[in-house]
Amino acid sequence: MTMGWHMVMGFEPSLIGCYIWDQNHSFEMVRNSRECVINVPTVDLGTKVVGIGYSSGRDIDKFAEFRLTAVPGTHVGAPLIEECYASFECKLNDAKLIPTYSMFVFEVVKAHVAVSPKYPRTMHYRGDGVFMLSGTKFRRLFKPQNL
Numbered sequence: 001m002t003m004g005w006h007m008v009m010g011f012e013p014s015l016i017g018c019y020i021w022d023q024n025h026s027f028e029m030v031r032n033s034r035e036c037v038i039n040v041p042t043v044d045l046g047t048k049v050v051g052i053g054y055s056s057g058r059d060i061d062k063f064a065e066f067r068l069t070a071v072p073g074t075h076v077g078a079p080l081i082e083e084c085y086a087s088f089e090c091k092l093n094d095a096k097l098i099p100t101y102s103m104f105v106f107e108v109v110k111a112h113v114a115v116s117p118k119y120p121r122t123m124h125y126r127g128d129g130v131f132m133l134s135g136t137k138f139r140r141l142f143k144p145q146n147l
């Protein structure tokens with residue numbers, strides 16, 4: 001599934017909070033297996049990102065439909081998407097917020113990140129059919145210890 005609602009919730013361990021609507025096919029799959037892979041696409045995959053967000057794994061095999069390559073994970077049963085810039089293998093760390101907020105708190109147990117480019121053009125959903133592309137750098141304003 002395509003997911004726009006997510007946030008970092010901790011560094012050590014590395015935690016990511018994700019909103020997964022309870023009507024999504026992914027909801028029960030992730031809740032039952034207690035694991036997932038979060039794949040980070042670049043803008044060249046934009047059409048597939050939207051298509052994946054408008055179709056359900058209940059009806060189609062999205063890897064076949066969108067011509068994406070499933071790669072086995074090393075720490076979880078869910079596959080990685082080879083075409084994505086980064087893939088984070090995750091295990092469910094905290095299920096308490098699922099019944100009230102559909103909020104899954106995952107721990108990243110293995111990160112796979114391409115070595116180049118250093119600053120990929122990743123897409124971030126703003127809502128209303130509009131994405132932001134990464135690229136604007138404010139790095140020089142940061143203290144070294146905060147990078």
Ligand SMILES: Cc1cc2nc3c(=O)[nH]c(=O)nc-3n(C[C@H](O)[C@H](O)[C@H](O)COP(=O)(O)O)c2cc1C
Nearest residue numbers: 001002003004005020021024025026053055056057
């Ligand atoms: C740009 C975009 C962002 C989305 N963000 C989320 C999200 O954060 N959480 C969510 O539950 N669904 C989100 N969706 C909707 C799911 O991707 C969609 O319901 C999908 O069909 C679920 O697939 P599944 O039934 O195979 O799990 C988003 C869809 C799009 C197009």
